[in-house]
Amino acid sequence: MLTDVTATRYVTPMREGGSLPGLVEASDLTSYVMKFTGAGQGRKTLVAEVICGQLARRLGLRVPELVTLGLDPVIGLGEPDPQVQELLKASGGTNLGMRFLPRALGFDPLAYTVDAEEAGRVVWFDALVNNVDRSWRNPNLLVHGGDLWLIDHGATMIWHHNWRTAAAWTDRPYDATDHALAPFAPDVAAAAAALAPLVTGDLLAEAAADVPDVWLADEPGFESPDAVRRAYVELLAERAATIHDRVELPAGGPAGPAGTTGWVTRGEAR
Structure with missing residues (x-):
């Protein structure tokens, strides 16, 4: 399960996100980006954050640590x-925290x-x-310590907004034509x-088990x-078994980056 901590001070809103997350300090003396159950997107956004974030971490992708944040x-x-x-006022109780990555x-x-x-x-x-929220317009990617980190997975698994039609998503393709990483010749195979x-x-099941019961209760x-x-x-x-066959990348294949990976130097950029 996720570590359970308590928000002790609200620092500032982070207005880049549509759900108005906030930077808070917590009882473990750590700063977190807090995502609220009372936000307009509702608790399913937090469910998606946990399942996708915890699954990504288990697959070796970098995602900031997630915790449950109690809020008074x-x-x-x-x-x-x-x-x-x-x-x-609308978010008393259990909310979600993502460890803040300074700088x-x-x-x-x-x-x-x-x-x-x-x-x-x-x-x-x-x-x-x-x-659907990793486009070049809004990558939801950070560079921290020289590495790429994934954030903000609330807009994933949109099938869970209508479980009656969810089975149809098993074979549905994924449009990656404007994915933020499409220009880097992603080796999907x-x-x-x-x-x-x-x-x-x-x-x-391990990733899903980290979702608090309170966010899943009374699901129709x-x-x-x-x-x-x-x-x-x-x-x-x-x-997972066949989605790689249905990833739609730009026609003709994206052009790979010049030079080595990491930061681009002025010489490489010319």
């Missing part, structure tokens, strides 16, 4: 922004290059969970060969939180 809305009484106050920079494909192997792993993973065998029912059509978890496991397990 009283900590927002001193916040001058009425919108933030309302969000805090991390937003991914810029003109400044940082990614090798075909790593690009392929990210694209394959995004295809598995149907991530190699990624599938390495990662798909790892996506077992047991591995998926399911008798218990564990039944909802099994639905995620079954669909992702089926999708």
Whole structure:
């Protein structure tokens, strides 16, 4: 299960995200980006964050540590922004925290290059969970310590917004034509060969088990939180087997980056 900590101070809103996450300090003396159950996208956004984030970590991709963050809305009484106050009031109880990465920079494909192997792993993973929010317009990628980190998976697995039609997503293709890493010649076939065998029912069940019961309770059509978890496991397990055959990359194949991976020097950029 995720580590359970308590938010002790609301620091500032982070207005880059549509759900208005906030930077908070917690009882373990660590800073987290807090995502709220009271945000407009609802608790399923947090479920997606946990399942995808924990699965990515188990597959060797870099995702900041996730925790459950207990929130007493009283900590927002001193916040001058009425919108933030309302969000805090609506989010008492269990919320999600993502460890804050100080001095991390937003991914810029003109400044940082990614090798075909790593690009392929990210694209394959995004295809598995149907991530529609990793485009060049909004990469949801950070560069921290010289490495690429994945963040913000709330817009994945959109089938869980209508479980009655979810089975149809098993064979649905993934459009990666404007994926942030499409220009780096992602080797999706190699990624599938390495990662798909790892996506077992047991591995998926471990990731799903990290979702708090309170975010899965009372889901229409399911008798218990564990039944909802099994639905995620079954669909992702089926999708993992063949999704690499249905990844749509730019026609003609993307051009690979020049030079070595990592930061682009002025000489390499010319």
